[in-house]
Every structure is written in C-alpha cells, then in structure tokens.
Amino acid sequence: xxxxxxxxxxxxxxxxxxxxxxxxxxxxxxxxxxxxxxxxxxxxxxxxxxxxxxxxxxxxxxxxxxxxxxxxxxxxxxxxxxxxxxxxxxxxxxxxxxxxxxxxxxxxxxxxxxxxxxxxxxxxxxxxxxxxxxxxxxxxxxxxxxxxxxxxxxxxxxxxxxxxxxxxxxxxxxxxxxxxxxxxxxxxxxxxxxxxxxxxxxxxxxxxxxxxxxxxxxxxxxxxxxxxxxxxxxxxxxxxxxxxxxxxxxxxxxxxxxxxxxxxxxxxxxxxxxxxxxxxxxxxxxxxxxxxxxxxxxxxxxxxxxxxxxxxxxxxxxxxxxxxxxxxxxxxxxxxxxxxxxxxxxxxxxxxxxxxxxxxxxxxxxxxxxxxxxxxxxxxxxxxxxxxxxxx
Amino acid sequence: xxxxxxxxxxxxxxxxxxxxxxxxxxxxxxxxxxxxxxxxxxxxxxxxxxxxxxxxxxxxxxxxxxxxxxxxxxxxxxxxxxxxxxxxxxxxxxxxxxxxxxxxxxxxxxxxxxxxxxxxxxxxxxxxxxxxxxxxxxxxxxxxxxxxxxxxxxxxxxxxxxxxxxxxxxxxxxxxxxxxxxxxxxxxxxxxxxxxxxxxxxxxxxxxxxxxxxxxxxxxxxxxxxxxxxxxxxxxxxxxxxxxxxxxxxxxxxxxxxxxxxxxxxxxxxxxxxxxxxxxxxxxxxxxxxxxxxxxxxxxxxxxxxx
Numbered sequence: 001x002x003x004x005x006x007x008x009x010x011x012x013x014x015x016x017x018x019x020x021x022x023x024x025x026x027x028x029x030x031x032x033x034x035x036x037x038x039x040x041x042x043x044x045x046x047x048x049x050x051x052x053x054x055x056x057x058x059x060x061x062x063x064x065x066x067x068x069x070x071x072x073x074x075x076x077x078x079x080x081x082x083x084x085x086x087x088x089x090x091x092x093x094x095x096x097x098x099x100x101x102x103x104x105x106x107x108x109x110x111x112x113x114x115x116x117x118x119x120x121x122x123x124x125x126x127x128x129x130x131x132x133x134x135x136x137x138x139x140x141x142x143x144x145x146x147x148x149x150x151x152x153x154x155x156x157x158x159x160x161x162x163x164x165x166x167x168x169x170x171x172x173x174x175x176x177x178x179x180x181x182x183x184x185x186x187x188x189x190x191x192x193x194x195x196x197x198x199x200x201x202x203x204x205x206x207x208x209x210x211x212x213x214x215x216x217x218x219x220x221x222x223x224x225x226x227x228x229x230x231x232x233x234x235x236x237x238x239x240x241x242x243x244x245x246x247x248x249x250x251x252x253x254x255x256x257x258x259x260x261x262x263x264x265x266x267x268x269x270x271x272x273x274x275x276x277x278x279x280x281x282x283x284x285x286x287x288x289x290x291x292x293x294x295x296x297x298x299x300x301x302x303x304x305x306x307x308x309x310x311x312x313x314x315x316x317x318x319x320x321x322x323x324x325x326x327x328x329x330x331x332x333x334x335x336x337x338x339x340x341x342x343x344x345x346x347x348x349x350x351x352x353x354x355x356x357x358x359x360x361x362x363x364x365x366x367x368x369x370x371x372x373x374x375x376x377x378x379x380x381x382x383x384x385x386x387x388x389x390x391x392x
Numbered sequence: 393x394x395x396x397x398x399x400x401x402x403x404x405x406x407x408x409x410x411x412x413x414x415x416x417x418x419x420x421x422x423x424x425x426x427x428x429x430x431x432x433x434x435x436x437x438x439x440x441x442x443x444x445x446x447x448x449x450x451x452x453x454x455x456x457x458x459x460x461x462x463x464x465x466x467x468x469x470x471x472x473x474x475x476x477x478x479x480x481x482x483x484x485x486x487x488x489x490x491x492x493x494x495x496x497x498x499x500x501x502x503x504x505x506x507x508x509x510x511x512x513x514x515x516x517x518x519x520x521x522x523x524x525x526x527x528x529x530x531x532x533x534x535x536x537x538x539x540x541x542x543x544x545x546x547x548x549x550x551x552x553x554x555x556x557x558x559x560x561x562x563x564x565x566x567x568x569x570x571x572x573x574x575x576x577x578x579x580x581x582x583x584x585x586x587x588x589x590x591x592x593x594x595x596x597x598x599x600x601x602x603x604x605x606x607x608x609x610x611x612x613x614x615x616x617x618x619x620x621x622x623x624x625x626x627x628x629x630x631x632x633x634x635x636x637x638x639x640x641x642x643x644x645x646x647x648x649x650x651x652x653x654x655x656x657x658x659x660x661x662x663x664x665x666x667x668x669x670x671x672x673x674x675x676x677x678x679x680x681x682x683x684x685x686x687x688x689x690x691x692x693x694x695x696x697x698x699x
Contacts, residue, residue: 005516007601029520029673120590120597120670126426192591192668195675341520342672345600 004032007341009348011040022332022348029340036332049319054080054154054288057316061306062148064321067110070103071299072321073152075306078233078295080154083288083310089280090235092156097234098272099143099151100297101265105176106135107300108258108265111352112183115255118346119196128183134176137388138169144385156282165389166273173270180266184259197252201335201347204249211331214324215302216257217351221249227298234297239271251343254350287314299324301352325351395475402482403475411622412436417655418625418662425666436622443615451513451608458512463609463616466505469498470623477630480553481639484561487554495553495631496540502620503529503586506595509617510605521604524673525595528585531680536582538688542566542575543635545695553634560638567636571694576636578688580657583628584664585676587621591668592676600670629657 010021019040025033045064049057061072074096081088088096109132116124136146142161143149151157187193203213208221218225224245228236244260246253290312296305302324309318328351335347415436423430450456473495479486503525510522543566544551547559556566566572585592596604606617633639633653640650671679 005519007516007520029523116669120593121668122422122590123426123666124669126428130427190669192671195671196669340672340674342594342597342600342670 003027009345011037022344024336024341024344026341029342031336031339031341031344034332034336036329038329046319046321050316053314054285054310054316057319058152058154059150061321062150062152064323066147067107068103068299068301068304069148070099070152071297071304072306072323074100074234075295075297075299075304076308076319077152077154078297079293079306079308080288080295080310080316082293082295083291083308084285085293086155086283086285088156088283090277091160091279092281093233094235094272094276095157095161095281096152097236097239098161098269099139099149100234101269101272102135102139102142103149104265104300105262105269106132106139107352108262109135111258111300111349112187112255115346115349118349119193121193124183124186131176131179131183134172134179138172140385141165141169141172141389144382153282154288155285156280158282160281161273161276163276166276168389170270170273173266173273177263177266180259180262187255187259194252196343197255197346198250199248200251200343201339201350202248202250203331203335205247207331207334208249211334212327213302213331213351214327215298215300216254216261217302217328217331219243219245220253220257222247225303227296227303231296235272236268238275239268241268251346251350258352288312301325302328328352398479399471399475402478403471406478407471407474407623407626408619411619411624411626412440414625414629414654414658415622417658418665421659421662422666440615440619440622443610443618444612446611446614448611448613449608451515453514454608455512455514458508459608460613462505462509462512463613463620465508466502467616467620467623469501469505470620470627473498473631474623474627477553477627477634480557481634484554484557487552490551491553492540492544492551492556492635496537499586499628499631500529500533502624505620506588506605506617509609509613510595513605513608515608517601517603518605518607520601521595521597521607524597525588525605527673527677528588528592528595531677532582532585532684535578535680535684535688536586538685538692539575539578539582540635542571542691542695545692546572556635557639561641565636565638569695570699571691572636574687574691574694576632578684578691579632579636580660580664581684582680583632584661585680586628587624587661589661590665591671593670594673594676597670625658625661629654629661632657 005026007024007026008021009024011019019038021037021040023035023037024031025035045060049060052060058073058076061076062069064072109128113125113128113132116122116128139149140146142165143151143159151159203217203221205222208218208223213221213223214225222245224243226243227233229243241264244257244264246256288310290310292307292309294305294307296303298304304324305322307318307320308316311317331351332348335350336344339347413433416431416433419435420430448460450459476491476495480491507522507525507529510518510525543556546566546569547556550556550559560566567576588595594600594604596606601607606614609617630640633650637653640654641647
C-alpha cells in the first residue's frame, strides 16, 4: 500500500472544462501530496484593457468570467471612480446592487448543481440548473441579457430599470423562493450527502487566515470576512441582511454558506427593487485625471480586486485584476492532503473555482447551409427578451 | 444442438433486446425526472452500433490478450446465465442439480472481467477503478448469497432453479413472506452494486476517475462492455424475479404480471440511482458488511423459523 502513484486531474479538467492541472500523489486511495498548476490559458486581458478607452474597458473586463461577469466591471468602475474620486448617484448604486445580487444567486445555483454532479447526484445538478433559468429570466428582463449584462460604466450604469418591469421581476423572484427552500431541504436533510460531505476537506480557521481565503470559502471556516459588510459599497448598507458564517470549514459548511447566501441575496434584491430611489443613473464623466485607484467588491466567489492607474489620457495606463480563485486555490494543499481520491474532486470543487467559458453557435441544416446568421440570432434573442418582458 | 439454439436465441438476442429497451426506459425516466427530453427508443442500440464502427485502441504497455479478452469473457458469462434462467423459466423440468450455484458463480464473472480489463489497461485511473470494483465485489457477495439462501430454505433446501419455480407456482411467491421480502430488499441493493449504478458507481465514477475501468476502452471492446451492462440490466432483475417472485409466466394474465414485475424492479433501480449521490468505497463496504448483512442474516433466521 505504501507504493506512491500519480493521479492526474487535468491539464484539461474533465468536468470543469477549463485548463488547470492537479497532480495528486496517492498511496492506495489516500492523497498524500498535491501539486497545483494554473495559467494554461493566458489571454492577456489586462493588456487588452489598457488598449481600450475607460468606457470600452468595461466590456473587455466583463468577459474575464462568464459566470461572475458583473463582479469585474463592478470592481473596475469602482477603481476608476476612486481615481477622481466621485460618488455615483443613489439610483445607480441600487441598480448595481440588484445586478450583483442576481448574479450571486445564479452563480451559487450553478455551483450547487455542479457540486451535485461531482458527487454523482445528477438530479440535483439538473434541478439547480432548471431553477437557475428563472433568475436568468429576471436578469434578461432587467438588462436584456442572460449573462454579460453590460450594465456598468464608470460613473454610473448604462441602462435604467423601468418601473413597469419591477412587479414582474418581484413575482419571478418570489416564485423561486419555495423551490430554493425545497433544494435547501434536499441538500441539508439528505443522510447520504451528509456522509459524503461532513468532515471532508476541512479548512480550519487558522489555515483560512494563513492562506488568506476569501468569500464563502473563508466564511465557511468561521472567518467573518465580507467586503459588503467590511467596507460597504453600493446599496448594501441601506439593506438589512446577515453575513452567513459557519464554523466547521468542511465541504458541507461550504454548501450551507452558499445555499443560505442565496436567501440573503433574494432579500437584498427584493429590497432594492422595491425601494429604488428616483434620480440620475449616470454622472457622465468626461475625463479621468491622472492618479491611481482601487476597487474591491464581494463577488460570488470572494473579493475581486482591481487596480487602475490613469495618466490623464482616455485609456488606463495600468490595469491589474485579481480574481478570488487566485487566493482560494492554494487552500487545496491544506484541504485535500489526507483525504481519499473520491473526495478530492468535491473538495477541489468546493471553493468554486472560476470558469471562463463562452460559446458561439451556428444552426445548420443537414446540407450544411446556415439557417441563421449572427444577425438573425441577435434578432431572435431580442424577440425572446421582448416576449419575456411582455409576459412578466 | 437445442442448447446452442437457446444460447443464441434467448441468451443473446432476446436478452440483448430486452436489456436495450430497459436501458432506454432507465435513461428516459432519468431524463424526465431531471427536466430533460431524453433519448429516442433506438438510442442504446445506436450507441452500440456506432461504437462497433470505431477504431479499437490498445494502450502501450497493456496486456493485449487480457485487455481485449476481458469484455468477451464478461459477455459470454452474461449470456450463459441468461440461457440457464430462460431454460428454467420456459420449462421448469429443464433444470439440473446445483444450477442456482452455477448462476451465482457465473454472475460474478462480469465484475471479474471488468477488474481484469481495468488492471490490463495499465492506466492509474483504471487501476483505481478496478481495485474499487474488487472491494465492491467483496462487499456485496456475502449479503447477496445470504439473500439467495432464503428461497432455498423456504423450498426445503432445493438448489434447482426449476424446483424453486414449481414450488412458487403452487405455494405462492417467496417475496410474499416476511423473510422473503427482507431478502428481496437486500438483493435489490446488491443488484444496484452489481450493475455499478449510483450510489455504487465508484468503479466508473466519471467525475472522480474519469470513467475508471473503462477509461482506455474504445471501439468494439467498449461496445461489448456497454452491451454487457445493458444485458445485465435485464439478467439481474430477471434472476430476482425467478427466485423471489415466481418468474415470468406466459399464460394469459400472468404475462402482464410478469412484465409489471420486471418494469417495477427496473423502476426501483432507476429511482435509487436518481435520488442518491455516490458514496465512497469505504462507506459502501461498511454499508454492505454492516446493515445489509445483518438484514440478510435476520432474513435467513426468519426463513428457518418458517416466516
């Protein structure tokens, strides 16, 4: 049993479909060491951002991640506003908060489904993703897009929320709460899930602090760390909500933190939609003076940090991005070693490593002729949005 | 000569057809439970035919004979079991002393062929899968044999499948008694593990070891494995039907009952697989050697008391 073997996960993860490489050194079924390699997919997005104007950068930055596509523009716009410095109008703050929380719900649902898939529980996987469609519909009504909402710009938001859209959204959000409750029960009460996740991949409070873990990963280990509370931004200080903190740091607690956070997000989103203040949504910034600014926000996976330096031109002179997974990834070393191979995948998934996925599609008939061109697809999707808005 | 006919007609063709249909039902029900559309009826067959046309790759460093022989070995054993079961079911006189023991033995060969194929493919993930399959076989065989003992005790220590059937035809099915029902529950759990379906699919665990034992298989050998699994989905519930539920009778209304029994067993297996996450191998071993074996022993004791 003492013979050591290498079990590779990657360099292209069979499930997470992104390039990352874990080398598990195992004795029998037990993992004794792990080597984590990332950086197989360098896209030079910081450099790209420096080649665009401040306004255009928002769109580039949005494409860093397909799931938390709002967190990066949010942090970036806050960094740019920090250079001047200005405060955005109240209404814009509320709209930003609504979009960010909607994204948190869909991101956590996506993760919950994947976690189920990793455990071989495909029913949870499909149900969570079905439920996620509802919240994506809400986002489509509000912004016109399912992901990559393009709502942010330095100095405010790009698009207003129409007051006639709000009741429909509230109805849709309310309708997901019972199903969320059911999902919560299914996850929390399942004895087999308990057996699989409790006491597995424990990240102690000390280790969480040493590794500087962020977001749900740290909050599951009893570190009460949340940018929304610690240095409040947007409309978060105007809403009553609780930070979810659990103490055990195992996979089960990471599930619980994310599931309960969805309920808080629903609360925040509803409050903001109902109490949306009147007024401007944009400051119409004309120029950015020379200087440096930082922006950090609580993305679904943890703190996203952006640094922007301006030299007085219309482009950022330097733009630095740090995504939360960068900090959470090294905690694998503390959590995986000593566990079995069966648990390794779910432990690796428990920090919710960030995805970068976008897809293009073309519909062809059997003879290979294109049925839809790009413009047709755009038109189709716009018609669908209009239908959604009409239905409410 | 008549046996060869049985072997090909019933053992292979009929079993394969029913197995493929059962596999389609399983996939379709799973899809509907998960808000998906699900595959068309012919999909399981299409999968296998498509695989037959693909290139067969043998990994470097693999033992070629064992690697390619293992799937055939497994398929042949499933066909053999199926032939014995059909022969007994069609004519209960068509039985020989100890065929129950033969069936029990031969039913472990598919698992052994998977272990063989896994170790022969010289891939660390396949080796892990094969070692898991081995642990799984060790864990479920004991309660499975204990559960099969219950009908044997009830029928006055007969180890002919044919006489188990005649006994049930005149005295009612074994599943009707308390011990028989307990043994049936144990046997269904063991069948779930024999079929390597969730929650006991760790030898293949797609999300952990990327297909495990089957990772290096492609083309025809993979098609043979898939066919073997589909046929097992018929053979194992059919075995349970014969020893616990009076088998499949073709006279009038009993044919409908027989079909319902089979579909019911497949439905139970599908429901179990859709409402559970995968367990770890150590948990599975503990589960089978702990509660399941105890349940099986209780069933055996009750059977001795005549309950």
